[in-house]
């Protein structure tokens with residue numbers, strides 16, 4: 001039976017990480033994996049998270065009973081509030097509610113499943129390029145037609161906004177459009193507020209369904225309010241929509257799988273039926289979500305003192321990334337590396353889409369032990385004060401070779 005099974009392809013980002021870990025060169029640098037690193041190149045447990053997890057694990061009143069199918073109420077309310085804002089009329093009107101999910105990926109998957117099974121949606125669009133998992137998540141949920149809309153102008157290293165509008169304009173009524181709420185992965189380029197307005201106008205006119213993917217709220221700019229602008233704008237305009245929220249990056253809770261799917265409806269009257277259908281979908285997939293990470297996030301967001309400490313942590317992370325963008329840009333400028341590098345400082349979030357081609361990427365990996373995705377995407381967190389000179393020199397050599 002099992003002998004006939006063919007091996008599947010490697011997942012690039014994880015294969016790259018494994019190659020990095022096996023590499024014995026002391027100067028090696030990992031710009032591939034999508035996780036925060038300190039200036040010492042180490043993973044970071046946010047101090048407020050450490051403090052809170054110790055408090056939770058030593059609290060003898062907490063037990064390991066099942067959570068409700070749709071999750072920890074204190075968590076989903078806090079997550080939805082963080083996303084839509086404490087003064088959100090959608091929350092006050094009970095038109096918006098949250099479902100605890102297995103991180104951002106789980107929120108996308110359960111949302112896609114609902115759209116496919118309950119609302120019979122069959123067509124979804126994602127940006128070209130996008131986070132590599134969007135296609136698979138929607139395909140596995142049963143979407144029959146998956147298309148991309150233009151997003152990136154490689155030559156100008158900006159958004160191909162005309163292309164984006166043209167492709168969305170050609171989408172059939174009812175199509176699901178995946179939009180990155182902020183810090184677009186992998187390009188680091190977001191639409192301006194004016195461009196978001198035009199996207200919303202078009203989507204309203206064409207009756208397209210917005211599915212916003214919010215994996216970097218607060219982590220991108222250091223300000224969760226600012227990073228939620230596009231989501232809140234769509235909600236204020238009266239769209240019915242889904243938002244997939246991840247707490248992997250902004251709380252550093254990658255492996256705890258803490259996420260929330262925010263559902264915004266036109267009328268509160270549909271909430272009960274919608275929630276009950278989600279309950280059945282979750283029941284058949286994994287029955288109930290895990291508790292630990294959601295307790296950490298709920299405790300922090302619901303306590304003003306801890307929340308303030310968390311805000312400091314996200315400023316530390318986003319500040320270090322911005323500093324590394326500037327450091328890399330300055331080094332490449334000093335070296336007079338051919339090409340323009342302004343995009344490194346203008347892009348936001350964890351990633352930079354360098355514009356390096358596959359051949360140059362190969363040189364970086366093979367000759368310099370600097371690991372990055374073949375698309376040229378680099379994780380700025382992989383840079384630190386000790387390796388930025390080396391990485392800049394390696395890029396310079398790869399470009400001029």
Ligand code: PMP
Nearest residue numbers: 034103104105131185215246248
């Ligand atoms: N969407 C985007 C755009 C992402 O970059 C990521 C993380 N790489 C995710 C969703 C989901 O991540 P997770 O499931 O770890 O929350």
